[in-house]
Amino acid sequence: MPLTYIDIFAGAGGLTEGFRSNGYEAIAHVEMMPGACLTLKTRECYYYLKRHNRLGEYNKYLKHEISREELYSLVPQSLLDSVLNVTMSKESMQDLFALIDSLKESKNIDEVDVLVGGPPCQAYSLVGRARSKNNMENDPRNYLYMLYKEVLKKYHPRIFVFENVPGLLTAKGGAYLKDMKSQFRDAGYKLECNILNSKEYGVLQNRRRVILIGWQTESGFSYPQLRKVKEEYLVKDLLSDLPPIAPGESSNHYDSPPTEYLKKSGIRKKEDVLTWHEARPHIERDREIYKHVISTWNNSKQRLRYSDLPEELCTHKNRSSFLDRFKVVASDLPTAQTMVAHISKDGHYYIHPDIKQARSLSVREAARIQSFPDNFYFEGGRTSAYLQIGNAVPPLMAEAIASSLKHELMEKKKNER
Known part of the structure; x- marks a missing residue:
């Protein structure tokens, strides 16, 4: 039994x-x-x-x-x-x-x-x-x-x-x-x-x-x-097999074979079907902010604070707290930042590390950071999926x-x- x-x-x-x-x-x-x-x-x-x-x-x-x-x-x-x-x-x-x-x-x-x-x-x-x-x-x-x-x-x-x-x-x-x-x-x-x-x-x-x-x-x-x-992997080992997509786009085909980490962890298996590699749309101002945040990390390994952005991109009145509200998921670190339910409201704290894509994480990328296997399907729509992932x-x-x-x-x- x-x-x-x-x-x-x-x-x-x-x-x-x-x-x-x-x-x-x-x-x-x-x-x-x-x-x-x-x-x-x-x-x-x-x-x-x-x-x-x-x-x-x-x-x-x-x-x-x-x-x-x-x-x-x-x-x-x-x-x-x-x-x-x-x-x-x-x-x-x-x-x-x-x-x-x-x-x-x-x-x-x-x-x-x-x-x-x-x-x-x-x-x-x-x-x-x-x-x-x-x-x-x-x-x-x-x-x-x-x-x-x-x-x-x-x-x-x-x-x-x-x-x-x-x-x-x-x-x-x-x-x-x-x-x-x-x-x-x-x-x-x-x-x-x-x-x-x-x-x-x-x-x-x-x-x-x-x-x-x-x-x-x-x-x-x-x-x-x-x-x-104790194995050492990097966040890029989670993301590198997924195809590039623009904001609002989706894809159901893997871009390359699974990495060693994906195979060892069981996140991606041979027979898996790619689902939920879907990104939310973004307004152009947010994409410009994302590019600044990604560039600052890639060039100097610094986290860009909101107050350091060009003035024309700063629309929030609050300039004294939550200054890390825009944050890249750095591909060259061993861990990503904590995934929380707020990702269902916006993706500013979970920016994809590829400056060419300039978007927040797709549903599948967020699920992988939480270690959900690719064969795990989330019901209820994109916003609900992000919420379920962040709370898990x-x-x-x-x-x-x-x-x-x-x-x-x-x-x-x-x-x-």
Whole structure:
């Protein structure tokens, strides 16, 4: 029997991708965004068709040869039903539990091995608090961890993984984290909290995240030792096989064979179909700014501040803060800057390093920086895809977490027999 898990606040499934790729069986994915729910359903189709050696049918969908409805008709309805489009709240929890209970019964699953998920992080992020008039003191998202606790109490998973931004450590002077730990202990768990950086797990991105892991008090588990990756690659190893495109353009053909990094990481496989290599359009003034930013980095390895731009290009009144609002994703560095959800609003912080293209990252390029494989398809349109990517846990980091937990869980179950 495979290890089982429930994924709440699932988003596009960055965390769940790490667990699925390690052979865990998903009981339920709980997510409030309709676009992300469709992404999760499409990913369920990928894993089912892959398991049955029918990836050609999945690729037909990526090539627009069959519709989404036709793709979904190729898999058991129970897989699609495991994706629950639910907004978690005090009022919705009992109905949600009824749905999950029904899924457990239909899959003949008695116990939950792992609960994973990270509530929306805007209320804890430093940038979010800086932009809020009252430091997000009254934001209801501050207390979504109480709903996480309710799921712990209901299903008693052996282990849980709670992901969030480093700002959680200092939000309200650390009071949220202190109460969170207290609530999770009250639910019957020992726990430990560490900051992990995705760049240590094969992701070419400097992304620090709080990973809080808890285990049943009497289980004998401990915080796992994650296997770190030491290979040295550069951001250009992520991007060089993709064809040049202008703002507003797209392409569905690779420009060259995959790099060693793309093959080793599993981001691009031999049978993959290129999707979402689509760039947003830009006004000419922004493209001129992009060229200045790219040129300054390429010529002097300096990050151009907004206040250093030619006066005719400076239209923002704010000249004292957020001066790095335009930033190139440098191809000659080992990591890109942290990918965040703001990329769904504009791409100024994620400028492609090729001055001839003078554009922000395409959806696929952003997904690769997050370590999503090329066979991962995002539903819901371009803006929704960028939002899903920016909010996600990098799958390669999630894979390291899932792999280390799998070892502990399998050893524990072996000893229980």
